[in-house]
Amino acid sequence: MAAMCQYSAAPDGDAAGVATDWHFAHLAARATGGAGLIITEATAVSPEGRISPYDLGIWNDTQVAALQRITSFLEAQGVVPGIQLAHAGRKASTERTWIDRGRRIAPEEPHGWRPVAPSAIPFDPASTTPDELTGEQIGEIVQQFADAARRAIEAGFRVVEIHGAHGYLIHEFLSPHSNHRTDAYGGSFEGRTRFALEVVDAVRAVWPEGLPVFFRVSATDWLTENPEDDREGWTSRDTVRLAKELHAHGVDLLDVSTGGVAPDAKIQTGPGYQVPFAESVRNETDMPVATVGLITDAVQAQDILASGKADAVLLGRELLRNPYWPRHAAAVLGGQVPTPVQYHLA
Template sequence: MSTLFEPYTLRSLTAANRVWMPPMCQYSAAPEGPLTGAPTDWHFQHYGARAAGGTGLIIVEATGVSPEGRISPYDLGIWNDAQVEAFRRITTFFKSQNTIPGIQLGHAGRKASTDRPWKGGAPLGPEDHGWQAVAPSAVPFDDTHPAPAELTADGIAEIVQQFADAARRSLDAGFEVAEIHGAHGYLIGQFLSPHSNRRTDEYGGSYENRTRFALEVVDAVRAVWPDELPLFFRISATDWLAGEAGWTADETVRFAAELQAHGVDLIDVSTGGNAAGVRIPVGPGYQVPFAARIRGEAGVPVAAVGLITEVEQAEKIVSNGEADAVLLGRELLRDPSFARHAARELGADVHVPDQYHRSV
């Protein structure tokens, strides 16, 4: 029996397998008009193909809790009812394919208001649908980004409420897993790290202060997210900066236990993204050891990411207890039916649409 294709239960939900899809921005929403931030036909076919391909759980890409929280003007958002209605088409299809629908709720902070990656990803001004970015401190991400506006205490409280409102709308849209985006140098990660957080109030300085905003967001979301449904948190386990210059793996292990105490059910473990120009030792499964450490030392369920591309590799990560599930990014972009192909190779069962039974 393949461990990769054993069902996995969190609260009342059971994923049919451990092959999951992580959030990956498509930068394909309308930047203006009545359907700004709403999913389009592109999103439906993109996510639908992976659901039909047997993926057990799909987490829809980073979705802005406010217009200013998007990474780019072309990102998804869930701050109004028109967006909710557009998402329902996707979540309904997921469920018809035995795929759990998840959504990642995020705020880009100082990395907001940028162009699409294939257009260079440069910061955008108002003439190109851009806006003023905000952050814990007025420290730009790099030399190409303008300085963000430092958030006031009232501004922080407003964003916490936006996360809660977005979670409530996500539930209405049919999502069954909510993931809070605390990774890759976006707003929550900016608060966590002393590299980007230079505040001197109750949100900066000590570990307890730097984690305060993240826990406030978690508490606000958990308060509106049903007890029977899981809550995930994506984290960058390290900034890849030496010493105490940034967020560290030791802090991540400590924080994972605190997140669990606040109602988080699973940690989606990535790394990096908060410091420009750092050298990251990229290679097959290079982030898996961070997930394994969190699972082993904090006792919190985890999903592993990072150049997991081979069936045997994915099976080994789960069967060895390094992670409870694997999130396959680039590989699912290349092969929407990875789960079905993996099940065939491992002699396991997976959902196959009736229309595709000739492919079995």
């Protein structure tokens, strides 16, 4: 199961960022449904790194304790618990998606704050202009990712995924659309990827050697590779190049998604529309890949794996519609998934 935000934690006080009964029920249902790996929603490495005030966090011990309850249950069902570590960058301080379509919360409003980014460029005209990060602040965020990874181990997670996609902070550094820096963290491909690699190195340094590190990437911004768009962005060729660097720095799997850095980018969608980007990385590098994006059918998913287009399939919205999708898929494909002992009479 891919990471999917629930916007259901308390926005402030001692319970800020702490997993609730909703998170337990949401993730536990997919565990009893037969998922093999479950990745939590984007979990912020700092209060300012949350997408919304209602996101999960992992910057304190109270948050760790609540997550331990969840990981213990997942492992008891034979599920591998994974966590996605994130910093929202300039897309931070927003409302929940069902409130005014996730409008931006101004810094002076309750539960609002001023976002940070590689460059002082707002995500869209309605967004707050972010503060441009200093070199010292960049180092502090790298350390926050490392500290969050340490806490994730304590919380019982066995897979950590670094969120470098969807227009959030790491992606903002990668893309020339959002990174206009002229120092060592901008300009060239090497400069724009520096922050991502520093985060990977910091996480890998504290994460157990025998446990995997994933990295989620937006394979394209849908800008440069759109003939109708003359803006410069991150491309699928950049992703292949980055995959080689990430693999050399200890990333075990690239979770390939797309888009997110420009609100008006023209995305070309369709069933399995993101699979070709994962396939390119798999064919041109030694990096194992996972694919996502409008994968809904068991035969479709199996074909992606059997034909060598990807090494893993991560489902999102289909598992919201049907928590027991893995069980139905096993029935269609003639496979088996573990069944809770309580269901053996069903």
